[in-house]
Amino acid sequence: MKNGYKEPDILEEYSESMEDSQLKGLRLPTIRRFPKYLRVLWEFSSHGREVVSSDKIAHKLNLDPITVRKDLAFTGILGKPRVGYTIADLIEGIEKIINSQSQTNVYLFGAGNLGTALLGYGGFKKHGYNLIAAFDSDPAKIGIKLHDKPVYGISHIREVVEISDHDIAVLCVPENVAQETADIIIEAGIKSIWNFTSNELKVPESVTVLTEDLASSLAVLSVTRKRNSFK
């Protein structure tokens, strides 16, 4: 017996700091797919299913079942041949990886069009993020509520933000104040910035920035379409 399916070993009972080890080998494409798996798992679950095969998941997401199995292996959840995976276990396993911290607070900076839209984005709550408050410089907005979230002046950042290593700032301010706002955010102790401005931010190494580049997506759409039209 050289390779192939093997009866899995008994799971280690203790896994105190498994998070670190679990993260090893985890790649970006896999991480990006996890929320997609969650979506279809939630859907299956809401239809009363309890188990699901990699093939079924793959089909829903236009992926290869092998990809799905490799990704799901990172959760440590084992499937059964001829049956599949227990949906509830998978959901728990994925959530543990992509948002394991007890709670992640999200703060919005810039309550303009896009910012206000994101205040109403249901994905935050669904994925375990708590949108706490918004900050804006417009006096007309300060003090009111948008989508039930209070809007503060940015000078009150220290009073509002409970400093915690895994809080997230969503940056939706105009481009010309993007960097200075980021500086204030970092100064206040927030270490993750979700950047919706088309602006490369200069930040210390200890701060993580993810820039959401809508123009990149448009480019992909444009070229993909052109490609499709050539065949």
Next chain:
Amino acid sequence: MKNGYKEPDILEEYSESMEDSQLKGLRLPTIRRFPKYLRVLWEFSSHGREVVSSDKIAHKLNLDPITVRKDLAFTGILGKPRVGYTIADLIEGIEKIINSQSQTNVYLFGAGNLGTALLGYGGFKKHGYNLIAAFDSDPAKIGIKLHDKPVYGISHIREVVEISDHDIAVLCVPENVAQETADIIIEAGIKSIWNFTSNELKVPESVTVLTEDLASSLAVLSVTRKRNSFK
């Protein structure tokens, strides 16, 4: 002389249907980076620069200069040793690839929070896309203008949309009507859908869908931060 820098050949004078061939070998990561190059090239240009090296661009975007040179090679624009590339040429070359068509019309479906935000998104115009109109089912919105764009009832789609192969539909409707709206869009002849709902759309092969998955980004941010905290 086995390899290394070579005096470039004289450019072919005619290149009628170069688009197709130019697209060959062009990969998704490169396409995604093109708009980023445009951003920094515009910036350099606005500061009065006329030439720029791969190294300068790479530095701005946190990329490897080799990556930049390889990407830029797809434009066909040649740089000069010790000098760099002519910025104006690069801009033209990139724009040709990612949005070569004379004009791309963009139609928004669903003028809710996110939709309205996108109506105000400056990137459209900047990258050569014309946002023509929005469609919504809410009678209170139909007939008014949002960000100077008219809002129509979706039943008027055929009157408003000039059918053209490279038009883009931006889908921002609630999830429960995502698929049916997509069907109407496709029926009207639009072949590219930029999908902001967290919903896998079933579409014919001839239609290109790009799903913008905000939850995926959040996951990436979450895990990247966790990683950073381990070192």
Next chain:
DNA sequence: TATATATCGGTATATTTTTATCGATAATTA
């Protein structure tokens, strides 16, 4: 004018990501 240096573009290598193959096995069917 000779030398030094920045920077190009081509080829080569390394790493990451996807896809294929296959033995093992749990449930199903004959």
Next chain:
DNA sequence: TAATTATCGATAAAAATATACCGATATATA
């Protein structure tokens, strides 16, 4: 109970992507 089948997980191969290397050369400097 035996054969069939769906599906797993491990290893292997292929494809895509990023990085490294290096000779050539245009400008700058000595």
